[in-house]
Amino acid sequence: xxxxxxxxxxxxxxxxxxxxxxxxxxxxxxxxxxxxxxxxxxxxxxxxxxxxxxxxxxxxxxxxxxxxxxxxxxxxxxxxxxxxxxxxxxxxxxxxxxxxxxxxxxxxxxxxxxxxxxxxxxxxxxxxxxxxxxxxxxxxxxxxxxxxxxxxxxxxxxxxxxxxxxxxxxxxxxxxxxxxxxxxxxxxxxxxxxxxxxxxxxxxxxxxxxxxxxxxxxxxxxxxxxxxxxxxxxxxxxxxxxxxxxxxxxxxxxxxxxxxxxxxxxxxxxxxxxxxxxxxxxxxxxxxxxxxxxxxxxxxxxxxxxxxxxxxxxxxxxxxxxxxxxxxxxxxxxxxxxxxxxxxxxxxxxxxxxxxxxxxxxxxxxxxxxxxxxxxxxxxxxxxxxxxxxxxxxxxxxxxxxxxxxxxxxxxxxxxxxxx
Numbered sequence: 001x002x003x004x005x006x007x008x009x010x011x012x013x014x015x016x017x018x019x020x021x022x023x024x025x026x027x028x029x030x031x032x033x034x035x036x037x038x039x040x041x042x043x044x045x046x047x048x049x050x051x052x053x054x055x056x057x058x059x060x061x062x063x064x065x066x067x068x069x070x071x072x073x074x075x076x077x078x079x080x081x082x083x084x085x086x087x088x089x090x091x092x093x094x095x096x097x098x099x100x101x102x103x104x105x106x107x108x109x110x111x112x113x114x115x116x117x118x119x120x121x122x123x124x125x126x127x128x129x130x131x132x133x134x135x136x137x138x139x140x141x142x143x144x145x146x147x148x149x150x151x152x153x154x155x156x157x158x159x160x161x162x163x164x165x166x167x168x169x170x171x172x173x174x175x176x177x178x179x180x181x182x183x184x185x186x187x188x189x190x191x192x193x194x195x196x197x198x199x200x201x202x203x204x205x206x207x208x209x210x211x212x213x214x215x216x217x218x219x220x221x222x223x224x225x226x227x228x229x230x231x232x233x234x235x236x237x238x239x240x241x242x243x244x245x246x247x248x249x250x251x252x253x254x255x256x257x258x259x260x261x262x263x264x265x266x267x268x269x270x271x272x273x274x275x276x277x278x279x280x281x282x283x284x285x286x287x288x289x290x291x292x293x294x295x296x297x298x299x300x301x302x303x304x305x306x307x308x309x310x311x312x313x314x315x316x317x318x319x320x321x322x323x324x325x326x327x328x329x330x331x332x333x334x335x336x337x338x339x340x341x342x343x344x345x346x347x348x349x350x351x352x353x354x355x356x357x358x359x360x361x362x363x364x365x366x367x368x369x370x371x372x373x374x375x376x377x378x379x380x381x382x383x384x385x386x387x388x389x390x391x392x393x394x395x396x397x398x399x400x401x402x403x404x405x406x407x408x409x410x411x412x413x414x415x416x417x418x419x420x
Contacts, residue, residue: 007035008120009087010165011080012157013100014060016050020099025050026073027062028204030154031083032162038169042083045155046201048073053352053393060152062204064390068251071200073104078194079201081105085191088183089119092137092161110192119186120179122164129168140164153204216249216257217275217308223258224268233274236260240278242403245340246411247302250389252400275307280317281337287321340405342382342415344370349377351395352387354409369419377404385412 014028026048033041047062047070054064091097098114105112116124122140127133130143141148141160144167150156169175176183239260243253261271282303286296297318304314342348348371354362363373377384377398384399384406391406399406407415 006086007033007041008090009033009084010090010158010162011097012091012154012161013097014062014152014154015100016052016055020103023052025052026100026104027054027067028060028154029076029080030158032158033083033087038166043155044201045203046071046076047204048076051392053391064388064392065251066204068390070202074108075200077105077108078196079198081191081194082196088186090161090165092122094119094121105192112189114189117182117185118189120182122161125168129171215308216254216306219254220258220271221268224261224266224271227267227269232264236264236266237274237278241337242405244303245405246389246407248389248408249306252390276309278337279304279307279309283317283321285337342371342419345372346382347372347374347380349374349381349384349395351384351391351393369416383407385409
């Protein structure tokens with residue numbers, strides 16, 4: 001098969017949306033490279049930190065937590081260009097992928113000239129090779145007997161597109177000559193010469209710092225000395241209390257806490273004691289009215305799990321509080337835990353979509369309770385409410401810079417309801 005240069009490069013992107021020329025970004029790349037005879041040369045995939053809200057999770061199932069620690073596009077741009085250079089570009093819906101290629105490289109100062117003729121589009125060619133001309137990848141694969149597993153995973157879609165191209169070629173002895181103009185145009189693209197770092201790629205399941213399944217205590221222990229240290233714990237406890245407002249420890253919050261503990265000179269042993277003191281304080285506060293409800297018990301258990309405190313130790317803390325026995329002199333004696341509350345006049349900022357509620361209705365409800373929804377984050381913002389606690393939107397990043405809590409909508413609704 002001639003006219004194919006060094007072969008084919010099949011690509012697929014998962015993105016935050018459809019507006020490549022606006023604010024949408026690539027969140028996952030899948031690449032399959034073949035030589036001119038169709039033999040696999042290499043394949044690779046990586047998640048990409050889009051430096052904004054991930055969005056479209058209902059399609060690709062990628063979350064902000066997934067792209068935490070993933071490379072930015074500029075960090076994989078060289079590797080991608082290396083894979084594409086000298087090869088015929090192939091994609092299912094090439095015009096869509098081309099728009100994002102131009103958008104992402106354009107942000108780096110490299111202007112590409114791509115259009116639907118700049119390679120092979122298996123979606124466009126479906127009208128020639130598949131009866132009734134279906135358009136989406138799954139339908140085309142079904143018609144050609146190609147198995148598509150993990151649809152809307154970039155590498156899985158790129159692999160399926162590769163097989164689809166193979167089916168087209170197998171039924172057309174004149175394939176290369178028929179589409180020679182697409183080959184020629186694709187090989188004329190001047191991909192930028194950038195450093196290619198293969199070590200930075202982070203496929204799904206590996207991009208979150210450590211792993212999404214890692215516990216905070218496990219990560220903390222890995223970064224702190226086991227014993228020793230003479231650090232003061234007040235600052236650590238204050239940040240911990242802020243991080244636990246929504247009973248979620250986002251990866252950003254974990255890293256902030258770990259960095260703070262290291263900066264304060266705390267050891268793993270000390271933080272373990274501090275966590276137990278914090279839980280004791282939370283239990284005593286729940287017992288302040290002389291009773292512990294099922295809801296309070298469940299809430300305390302969530303905190304205990306996050307802090308790596310085993311059930312027997314939790315029960316011992318509950319029994320001690322029930323007897324009126326004070327815990328260690330610590331955080332509880334200096335300030336109440338879990339005291340964060342919204343009050344009329346507080347400035348709040350929303351980012352991302354709330355489940356089943358429009359932004360307009362959210363703002364109206366907040367204003368009716370005396371809260372002040374704002375469009376931007378400042379040091380006077382009380383809280384930022386995000387669809388994902390690990391949100392990487394500009395508002396969430398600014399909030400972390402200012403030390404403003406970032407909480408999810410479920411936590412916000414609980415805080416809001418206490419105002420009614």
